[in-house]
Amino acid sequence: MYVMESTPGPRTVINGKEVDYFSGCGYYDLQGHPEIIKAACEAVKKFGISSATSPLVYGNNPILQRIQTKACTFFGTESTLYFVSGFIGNSILLDGLRDQYDIIFVDEESHYSVLHAALIAQKPVVKFRYMDVEDFRKKVKENIRPSQRPLLICDGIFPISGDISPIPDYQQVLKEYDEAIICVDDAHATGVIGKKGRGTFEYLGIEGERLYSAGTLSKAIGGHGGIIAGSKELIETLNKNSNIHHACSQTPIPDAAAAAKALEMLYKNPGLRRQLWDNVSYAKKKLRSLGFNINDTPVPIICLRPDAGIDLEFIQSELFKRGLAVIYLPGGRYTSVPTGGALRISIFYSHTRKQIDRLVDTIKRFI
Ligand SMILES: Cc1ncc(COP(=O)(O)O)c(C=O)c1O
Numbered sequence: 001m002y003v004m005e006s007t008p009g010p011r012t013v014i015n016g017k018e019v020d021y022f023s024g025c026g027y028y029d030l031q032g033h034p035e036i037i038k039a040a041c042e043a044v045k046k047f048g049i050s051s052a053t054s055p056l057v058y059g060n061n062p063i064l065q066r067i068q069t070k071a072c073t074f075f076g077t078e079s080t081l082y083f084v085s086g087f088i089g090n091s092i093l094l095d096g097l098r099d100q101y102d103i104i105f106v107d108e109e110s111h112y113s114v115l116h117a118a119l120i121a122q123k124p125v126v127k128f129r130y131m132d133v134e135d136f137r138k139k140v141k142e143n144i145r146p147s148q149r150p151l152l153i154c155d156g157i158f159p160i161s162g163d164i165s166p167i168p169d170y171q172q173v174l175k176e177y178d179e180a181i182i183c184v185d186d187a188h189a190t191g192v193i194g195k196k197g198r199g200t201f202e203y204l205g206i207e208g209e210r211l212y213s214a215g216t217l218s219k220a221i222g223g224h225g226g227i228i229a230g231s232k233e234l235i236e237t238l239n240k241n242s243n244i245h246h247a248c249s250q251t252p253i254p255d256a257a258a259a260a261k262a263l264e265m266l267y268k269n270p271g272l273r274r275q276l277w278d279n280v281s282y283a284k285k286k287l288r289s290l291g292f293n294i295n296d297t298p299v300p301i302i303c304l305r306p307d308a309g310i311d312l313e314f315i316q317s318e319l320f321k322r323g324l325a326v327i328y329l330p331g332g333r334y335t336s337v338p339t340g341g342a343l344r345i346s347i348f349y350s351h352t353r354k355q356i357d358r359l360v361d362t363i364k365r366f367i
Pocket of ligand 1: 085086087088111113155157158159185187188216217218219225226
């Protein structure tokens, strides 16, 4: 078992050993940033650990109000809904929008939180093959009855493969349904892709009505809690129709204060994102030169597949012995792990070129 004994960053202490850390989702080193820790400490001293009540009546407080303001600025929306974890965001969306759709189409490799949301939505659910537009088209044709309103839900960025869902193609398939809804789980896209870090829709240049995303502040942003940003009308509808959010205690005060500060910092420093994308591009290019088939997106999740009989589990263990931490997952262990398993490499804005070179050179020795 691995135990992390420091804040996550480009150098992280695991099992008593300082390693070059290429895992997780703390791409901007915000989890241990002094300003964020200061914001969390100040908030906890003033307001305690939590308000010990749900948002329904007295659960609001100045920290939660601050996060709404910061999130509206970051996402450029009128309103936001902030809740205890990204996992419940998809359920809040499907529950809150339940009067607006009749049948759900879901990518079969979507995150557990998406599959779970679809399962409890009490509507017919049709799965289509991973990122397969033709299968989606076929499933829509076969399953939708006249006058039924479809809702498509999938991950914006898949957590292990790092692939981005082909939303514009799905939109094409759905164009004959005026009231079709598209929802994405943007947990891995929040703060990472799109010119302003607003996620998958921004990155793909998609705008319009009935496009909704649920994100998290617990990964790249360096705080904690889930977020849905949108119009006042959307947030009011979700608040009115979905009890999931009301039935949970609020995000703990220090975590919420950390998230508010982190959103502010990322908003003010777009250079962090550019530096991250530069590092991602550099690392992907180097890994491609070893023969790996790697997409050309700014997503900082790099997935190595077991092409040509490469033993990824062995590589992970050899890398760790040499002070390089990446993740190995066997097929079926998590959503979006390719058949045969994956080596998942995370790139941070703060990794040095020397660290990336050492990672790639060490992988090269074992393939
Ligand atoms: C795609 C995806 N959606 C949702 C979540 C849940 O987000 P949170 O950790 O904020 O609950 C995760 C977390 O791993 C995820 O990978």
